[in-house]
Amino acid sequence: MDLFTQIKMAVSVKEAAEYYGLEVNRGSMICCPFHADRTPSMKLNEDYFYCFGCGAHGDVIDLVAKLFNLSSYDAAKKLAYDFGIDPDKPPAAAALRKPKYPLAKAFQNETLHCQRILCDYLHLLAHWKVQYAPKTPDDTLDDHFVEACQMLDYIEDLTDILTFAELEVRVKTVDMLQKDGRIDRLEERLKRTEKEVDARDETEIG
Ligand SMILES: [Zn+2]
Numbered sequence: 001m002d003l004f005t006q007i008k009m010a011v012s013v014k015e016a017a018e019y020y021g022l023e024v025n026r027g028s029m030i031c032c033p034f035h036a037d038r039t040p041s042m043k044l045n046e047d048y049f050y051c052f053g054c055g056a057h058g059d060v061i062d063l064v065a066k067l068f069n070l071s072s073y074d075a076a077k078k079l080a081y082d083f084g085i086d087p088d089k090p091p092a093a094a095a096l097r098k099p100k101y102p103l104a105k106a107f108q109n110e111t112l113h114c115q116r117i118l119c120d121y122l123h124l125l126a127h128w129k130v131q132y133a134p135k136t137p138d139d140t141l142d143d144h145f146v147e148a149c150q151m152l153d154y155i156e157d158l159t160d161i162l163t164f165a166e167l168e169v170r171v172k173t174v175d176m177l178q179k180d181g182r183i184d185r186l187e188e189r190l191k192r193t194e195k196e197v198d199a200r201d202e203t204e205i206g
Helices: 003-010 013-019 060-068 072-082 091-096 105-131 143-164 167-205
Strands: 042-044 049-051
Touching: 003 060, 003 072, 013 042, 013 060, 060 072, 060 105, 072 143, 105 143, 105 167, 143 167
Parallel strands: none
Antiparallel strands: 042 049
């Protein structure tokens, strides 16, 4: 049996959602993490999720892949790791095993929060690196381009650490990101940048 099948048998969509800090209500509904959702419009079934607001849907592996911006394979590996599923053990035994590190809810939420912001920032940097690249060798380097070159690898490493590192390392990294409100400042900045981009787009259209 392949890892994908094994994970789908061992971990329900709801279990994964709860484990990664999403708040599941009694009707197995959650606020959709993939669109700005104020009332829970995502339904969690045993083996798939569906959002009535934005149409997002998939199985437990899709959910984790989307949440953490991972490929299906990496999402499967993450689930296997977090839920203590050994690919070489039969699924019956694996399904009974409790998560290796049952994380405290608050920490899960904090990690998720950091990961989301870092992912957004990473996308922005990747975009800047192309958009603001110098056209000729004589061009003065744009600040956006310089920042992208300096930060891309580092931010990519941080998102990897938050996704795959051992608990102890993850805790330290989240602490580091929250120190002196670093992650909050980055979030504020990303929001401002988003508004600037929106404003610019509107001007271009109008
Ligand atoms: Zn949605």
